[in-house]
Amino acid sequence: MFVTVSAPASTSNLGPGFDCLGLALSLRSVFTFEPSDELIVEGCPEAYRNADNLVLQGFRTLCRQAGAEAPTVRLTINAGVPVARGLGSSSTCIAAGAAAANAFLGNPFTKDDLFQICARFEGHPDNAAPCVLGGLTASFAADERFHALALPISPDWRFAAVIPDYEVKTADARKAMPKEISVKDSVFTTSHAIAMINALASGDEDLLAEACRDRLHEPCRRKLIADYETLRALAFESGASAFFISGSGSTLIAMTKSDETALRFTAAARDRFPSFDAHVLETCREGVEVKVEE
Missing domain, CATH: 3.30.70.890 (GHMP kinase, C-terminal domain)
Incomplete structure (x- = not known):
């Protein structure tokens, strides 16, 4: 079984929309997962080729949520979204890992479930919402849940x-x-x-x-x-x-x-x-x- 996940970059705030507005952008990272006898991580700096890789943390987080043991995988990363530059690379990695785990488990979780898991992991929803759901979103936390509203946006921008x-x-x-x-x-x-x-x-x-x-x-x-x-x-x-x-x-x-x-x-x-x-x-x-x- 091979699982390929593509996750978009995102920009948050958009000026005055601090910590609530987010937008998915047409720049993507691609992650490939396949079963393996040992953990292998490729396509990233040596420091991240281990179990602490953020993609694998997202992978394990969803498995724990499902009460399942995370399978051992070979992870290949093609990172189009730059790390630590304000384009939501953390959300990209976490969402990709969670989505891949969901696929391995037979898709028991909805897109909103994935959004909840990713937003909880990060502690804020403004990048997780557009990364998981796409488009322009306004998001907020209430009643121990995160909420994301899809907003219209002109395709001309x-x-x-x-x-x-x-x-x-x-x-x-x-x-x-x-x-x-x-x-x-x-x-x-x-x-x-x-x-x-x-x-x-x-x-x-x-x-x-x-x-x-x-x-x-x-x-x-x-x-x-x-x-x-x-x-x-x-x-x-x-x-x-x-x-x-x-x-x-x-x-x-x-x-x-x-x-x-x-x-x-x-x-x-x-x-x-x-x-x-x-x-x-x-x-x-x-x-x-x-x-x-x-």
Whole structure:
């Protein structure tokens, strides 16, 4: 039995939607599982070729949830989603492992079950929701469960992502957050998040330009990304409608409906920062996908 799992990258926050908005992107990692007499992990740095690999942790977590013993596997990783860059690589790994285990066990769990398991593992749902379910989601926790709402999004948006060659540690990004915010800033962020949802659905670039502003996390976190101001200037010089930090960074995303604008920005970013990676991405409508071959 061979199980191949494809899981998408995701971006969270999207400006003012801190810890609730998430979007699956058309950049994927692919994981292949097959039964083995001994644990083998291939396709990743040596430090992760062991049972502590996050994919295998997700695999075992679902097996425990089912009350089953996790089978020994050979895991081959083709990682299209970069690690520790704010594109949901942890969710990608956990969701892939859980989905593969579900397939090995005969699919006793639903997609929502997978989402619950992945969100509990991470402790927050904003990347797990789009990774498992696909598309644009708003997620929250209530009554000891996580909830994910599917939101409409125009297919015309392009997400020009620039991925620096350095990471921003999530712990550092969390420490940079203010302990308290004013009522004025709270109202500003909430109102802009609502407007952001409308702009994403309608494809209104003028509304997006205004809505994608944040006073909660980006003013603090941008200081952790050395090249934020330079890349932001390049994005708007290229004609982008909006610019935001993906997750806690270091990836930065410019939004536009123009393929030419997106390509112009990524080309300018590569020219200015040759060691950085850059992709023009679209919304990924499908979340984690599983293929089984006997």
